[in-house]
Each structure stands twice: as structure tokens, then as C-alpha cells.
Amino acid sequence: MSVxxxxxxxxxxxxxxxxxxxxxxxxxxDMKAKAIADEIVGVGRTRGNxxxxxxLGIVDSVTQDIAEGVKGADLVIVAVPVxxxxxxxxxxxxxxxxxCIVTDVGSVKERLITEVTPLLGDSVSFxxxxxxxxxxxxxAGAALTxxxxxxNCIVTPTDSTNQGAxxxxxxxxxxxxxxxxxMEPALHDRILSAVSHLPxxxxxxxxxxxxxxxxxxxxxxxxxxxxxxxxxxxxxxxIASSSPEMWADICDMNSVAIVxxxxxxQTELDALKEAIxxxxxxxxxxxxxxxxxxxxxxxxxx
Amino acid sequence: MSVxxxxxxxxxxxxxxxxxxxxxxxxxxDMKAKAIADEIVGVGRTRGNxxxxxxLGIVDSVTQDIAEGVKGADLVIVAVPVxxxxxxxxxxxxxxxxxCIVTDVGSVKERLITEVTPLLGDSVSFxxxxxxxxxxxxxAGAALTxxxxxxNCIVTPTDSTNQGAxxxxxxxxxxxxxxxxxMEPALHDRILSAVSHLPxxxxxxxxxxxxxxxxxxxxxxxxxxxxxxxxxxxxxxxIASSSPEMWADICDMNSVAIVxxxxxxQTELDALKEAIxxxxxxxxxxxxxxxxxxxxxxxxxx
Numbered sequence: 001m002s003v004x005x006x007x008x009x010x011x012x013x014x015x016x017x018x019x020x021x022x023x024x025x026x027x028x029x030d031m032k033a034k035a036i037a038d039e040i041v042g043v044g045r046t047r048g049n050x051x052x053x054x055x056l057g058i059v060d061s062v063t064q065d066i067a068e069g070v071k072g073a074d075l076v077i078v079a080v081p082v083x084x085x086x087x088x089x090x091x092x093x094x095x096x097x098x099x100c101i102v103t104d105v106g107s108v109k110e111r112l113i114t115e116v117t118p119l120l121g122d123s124v125s126f127x128x129x130x131x132x133x134x135x136x137x138x139x140a141g142a143a144l145t146x147x148x149x150x151x152n153c154i155v156t157p158t159d160s161t162n163q164g165a166x167x168x169x170x171x172x173x174x175x176x177x178x179x180x181x182x183m184e185p186a187l188h189d190r191i192l193s194a195v196s197h198l199p200x201x202x203x204x205x206x207x208x209x210x211x212x213x214x215x216x217x218x219x220x221x222x223x224x225x226x227x228x229x230x231x232x233x234x235x236x237x238x239i240a241s242s243s244p245e246m247w248a249d250i251c252d253m254n255s256v257a258i259v260x261x262x263x264x265x266q267t268e269l270d271a272l273k274e275a276i277x278x279x280x281x282x283x284x285x286x287x288x289x290x291x292x293x294x295x296x297x298x299x300x301x302x
Numbered sequence: 303m304s305v306x307x308x309x310x311x312x313x314x315x316x317x318x319x320x321x322x323x324x325x326x327x328x329x330x331x332d333m334k335a336k337a338i339a340d341e342i343v344g345v346g347r348t349r350g351n352x353x354x355x356x357x358l359g360i361v362d363s364v365t366q367d368i369a370e371g372v373k374g375a376d377l378v379i380v381a382v383p384v385x386x387x388x389x390x391x392x393x394x395x396x397x398x399x400x401x402c403i404v405t406d407v408g409s410v411k412e413r414l415i416t417e418v419t420p421l422l423g424d425s426v427s428f429x430x431x432x433x434x435x436x437x438x439x440x441x442a443g444a445a446l447t448x449x450x451x452x453x454n455c456i457v458t459p460t461d462s463t464n465q466g467a468x469x470x471x472x473x474x475x476x477x478x479x480x481x482x483x484x485m486e487p488a489l490h491d492r493i494l495s496a497v498s499h500l501p502x503x504x505x506x507x508x509x510x511x512x513x514x515x516x517x518x519x520x521x522x523x524x525x526x527x528x529x530x531x532x533x534x535x536x537x538x539x540x541i542a543s544s545s546p547e548m549w550a551d552i553c554d555m556n557s558v559a560i561v562x563x564x565x566x567x568q569t570e571l572d573a574l575k576e577a578i579x580x581x582x583x584x585x586x587x588x589x590x591x592x593x594x595x596x597x598x599x600x601x602x603x604x
Contacts, residue, residue: 132532152530187525194512195531199538202504204593205574209567210496211596223489226600228454229497230434232541236501239534240597244590251578251586262575265511266568272507273564276553284553288546291506294513295542298528 010036010171016073018043018066018088020053022134023105024079025143028058030176033145042140043069053140067095075101075172082106083249086115089126098123101165103172105131107192108253109156109185117160125165129155130188131178132196136241149177156185193257198265200247201258203240312338312473318375320345320368320390322355324436325407326381327445330360332478335447344442345371355442369397377403377474384408385551388417391428400425403467405474407433409494410555411458411487419462427467431457432490433480434498438543451479458487495559500567502549503560505542 015031017024020042031037042059043066044050050062063069070076070092078085085104096102102124106112109128120126133151135142153173157166170180183191207226214225251258275283317333319326322344333339344361345368346352352364365371372378372394380387380394387406398404404426408414411430422428435453437444455475459468472482485493509528516527553560577585 132530134532134534136534151532154530181530190515191525191527191530194515194527195535198511199508199535201574201578202508202571203538204590205570206501206504206567207593207597208589209500209563209570211592212570213492213496213563213566223493225493225496226596228434228456228483228493229600230436230453232436232438232544233497233501234601235537235540236505237597237600238537240590240593241601242534242594244587244594247590248583248587252581252583255578255581259575259579261511261515262571262578264515265508266571266575268507268511268514269504269564269568272503273561273568276503276557276564277561279554279557281550281554285546285550287510288506288549290513291509291542292544292546294528295509295539298531298539299536299543 010168010175012037012073012075014038014073014075015040016043016070016076016092017041017059018069018076018078018092019080020044020049020059020062020140020143021079022138022142022144023131023147024077025053025056025058025140026133026145026147027077027079027105027131027176028053029143029145030148031172032057034175036172036175037075041069041073049140053143056140056143058140058143066091070095070097070100072097073100075103078102078104081246081249082108082112082253085112086119089116090119093119093121093124096120096124100124101127101168103127103129103169105129106253107196107250109154109188111253113156113158113185117158125162127155127157127161127165127169128185129153129169129173130192131173132192136238138243138246146177148173151178153178153180154188154191155180155182156188157182158185189254189257190261193254193261197250197254197258198261200239200242201251201262202265203237204247207237207240312470312477314339314375314377316340316375316377317342318345318372318378318394319343319361320371320378320380320394321382322346322351322361322364322442322445323381324440324444324446325433325449326379327355327358327360327442328435328447328449329379329381329407329433329478330355331445331447332450333474334359336477338474338477339377343371343375351442355445358442358445360442360445368393372397372399372402374399375402377405380404380406380408383548383551384410384414384555387414388421391418392421395421395423395426398422398426402426403429403470405429405431405471407431408555409498409552411456411490413555415458415460415487419460427464429457429459429463429467429471430487431455431471431475432494433475434494438540440545440548448479450475453480455480455482456490456493457482457484458490459484460487491556491559492563495556495563499552499556499560500563502541502544503553503564504567505539506549509539509542
């Protein structure tokens, strides 16, 4: 794929960033560095986090008042946990300027769109988006310049999405280095349930399994099994250090796709367990070989 | 914990290293750097890998003949895949010098000890050991200096293990920076099934689940779901790039403990799935919170 590098044509006068965390804060840093916005107002509930954002130069000013924050903004970025997006937009709706574009960064799209769409009038446009990037850290202090560079940003318009606003948001994400992919909300949710939501659920479950196994070890003595883990386990469970609130919200919002994907995984794991139990080592090796090829291929293409 | 740094008292005249891969090669590099061995002979089946080991200065000489390699050695390190340890020791047994210590680095201990013990006469000592370290790479070219520094090395003697040989092998691993832990073979196998074997099985199963999910995506169209994965998924599946042969062997050797641990994990995952399905988000959040605390604690203590 060839990528056309062009100078920014996307520009906003006043951006209201509601939720100055890892994702919102990182986007603000890039927007300022690339002069995409004249002014960015950070809106949030926690004074301490807003002060951090201000001190770090992520935003130009801060407020805890949504109405004040969005007043006169030509772009409102809602970067709060997925479960709170609708209530934030509901609080903002009456105060949005005509022509304002509202966008989000949520990891779940279908239910979010269903919730948000009826809240907004015809004079503003909503463009659902999801930058597939992040770390296990959270808060304004975790924001990083260049977080989205080379990453996918999935934009999931519906039939009613304003085409001009869609083009603007596409340009915004391209300007911070992302590869923009447009797809149906339902496909997005299915893909993310596989490559992101399921791994998180597994990582949390695995850490708890290992901790519990140590409590009922041989002879009734407790063993701190986790203390015997090596680098592989630590990498493997890094995502279990992610925010429990945020991930519980995602599981809530995308429960149907996640449950389906857990079941697909359970089927796969059951087959592998049976192969190990019956010492069908050729089947085990085949499974492992296929996975290794896929994973090696994935890394090569990064 | 305070660590006493002392000069090496452990020393060998001739070391035969059977299997010059990531673990064996890394140990040889440290033994040479710390002058623990006068001479290290690399023994292996693959000429190319032995040549690599020689070129990289991991060993002083190489041979494909086990009998020749172990002749006159005061230490034989068997660093081949766990399933092959017994056959290698069987081939070496008749050629071992009196007083020779034989040790291994295998990730499974109980079945290996049962297989190896009857193969060796009274004039040699077998000390089962397992350095808990590694990367997803393999072969002599993957060997690293300092791989074992700060890592656990689990030594699993039995009632019949020679105490002097046990002390020597303990000193050897301490000399390369490891924290030596002595425990029952069965407990070792149970712990490793939890912190290492289960995560590998899960990682392989996850990669295959995601790849398969893309094949039956909405509308019958194929989607390369893996291409939408971000850093979390890549870290999470790093261990799925490990050697399929080695891991199938480990699953074979430790099948009972691994199947038990898979079942414990399945119970945990089932509960989490049910909580998500019934939207019992408090239960989900509790699970995630416990896992995050444990995982954060683990990283702090590293």
C-alpha cells in the first residue's frame, strides 16, 4: 500500500476534549504538536488529572463544566470510558455549536452508536471512531506523543453519518499518523472482541487461576506460584494491569460479541486439552505450528 | 533478601554440553566468562548449529558423537528438549567417568527423573535442575550472556540424590547469578504448569481462535482479524512464537499437571463468561481488580 504524505488541511479553532486520559491526552499532544487545533480545552471530573494535563501542556485550559467546555467548539472529542460516552454527550448536547463535529475513541461501537444517535440534533454530526492503540497505563500522566503513529484507527460511520464530518475525522487521524480503516460497527466489535477484549479477559482469568492454584497446592501449603513466573508470563499478563473499570465497561458494552469469542476460544482450548490428555502429540504439534506461523507472520508485517 | 557475593568456588575441568541451544548455550557463555570451566565441548546432532556455537565462542570444541563428547567430563549438562533427555543420557551412560555429575535444564521434572534414574550407575550423580528463564527464540544463535542473572533456578533432588553433587550444581547456578530454590519434583511441575505451560497453551489457542474467527466473519467474507491487533495482543502472544516441538514435548511430559491447570483455568474463565453474559458487572470488576493487584504486585517485586 502506498501512503500519500500531505500537509495538514484539517484544522479546528476550538477543540473540547472530554476525558483527558491516555488516549484523549495523547491525541491532544499530537494535535498541538501538528498545529491541528488553535485551542484545546480539557474537560473532566477529576481536578487532579486536569491539573496534570495542564502542567504537562496537553491542553490549554481546563474545566469541570461540560457546558462551558464545549461552548463554541468546532470539535468535541469524547474520550471517556465507553459506558460513559452517552451520558457525557447527553450533558453536552444542548450546548453544542451548530456544525460541531462530535467524535469518540471508544473500543465498542454498535451499542454506543445506538445510545448516542438519538441524543444529537441535526445541526451537529457524530463520527464514531476507535484508534487501536494504547498501553496498560491510564490518566493524563500516561499520555504519549506519537501513540497513534502507524496504528489502525477504525472509523465506523452509519447511513446517517455526515460525509463531510466523516472526511474531517478521517483526515484528523491520518494527520497523527494513523491508517484509517472504515468498517461496519458490528464487524468492528467482532474484530475487537477477538484481538483485544478476549485477550484481556483471558489475562485477568489466568492471573487469578495461577494465584488460586498456589493456595491449594500439594500438602495444603500455600505456594506463591506467581513469584516463579519468568519473562514470558509477565509479558503475557501485562494487559491484566489495565484499568478494571474500563475493561468491565467494555465487557458490558460488547458482551454479546465477547461471550461468543470466549466460546470460540473455549472450543479451541478444549480440543487442545483433549489432545494433551490423550497424548495425541501430533495434533498438539500441528496446533502449535499453525499458531506460531500466524504469530511470526504478524510480527513480520508490523 | 540480602545476597552474599562470593568468588567462585565451583569449577570443572571438562564440561560436556549436550544440546547447544538457547539455555545450554547461554549457560556455557556464562561459565566461560566466569572461568567456571576449563573446557566446554558442545555435543549435538545438527552440524550447522554446532558450527554456529563454535563461531560464537560458546564452546571450545564440538562433536556429534555423544560417547566422545562426555569422555573424561566431570560435568555433563543435558540441555536437549525434555522428551529427549532420557535417550541422550542412555546413550551417554556407559561412557561417563567415575564421579561425573549429570544435570539437566528441563521444564518438567517428575517424569524425567523417573526415566533417567534407572539409566545411571552408582559412580555418577544426577542432579535435576530447571533454570526458569528463556526467550521465544531457540538455537545456539539465540544464546545470551547473563540470561540467568536474577532468575530462579529450581533444583529438584530426590532422596537418592548425592548431596555433594547437589551442592556443586547449586553453586554453579548461583555463580551465574540465579536464585536457587530447592523443591519436590511434583511441586515444581505443578508450579510450572501454572506459570509457564498453561500460558503457552493459551497463547497458541488464542492465536488460532482469532485466525479462525476471521474466516467465518459476518457475511461470509474473510477478515484478517490479526492485522487489527495492537501492542497488547502482540505481547500477549509472543510466547506463541516459541518452538512447537519443544512445547509439544513439555505438554507430553507434564500432561497430567497441565490438563489439571487448563481445567482450573476453564472454571475461572467460565465464571467470568457467565458474569459477562448475565451483565453482573460488579463480579467482573471484582475479578479484574484482584488480577490487576496481583499482577501489579508481581511487577513491583521483580
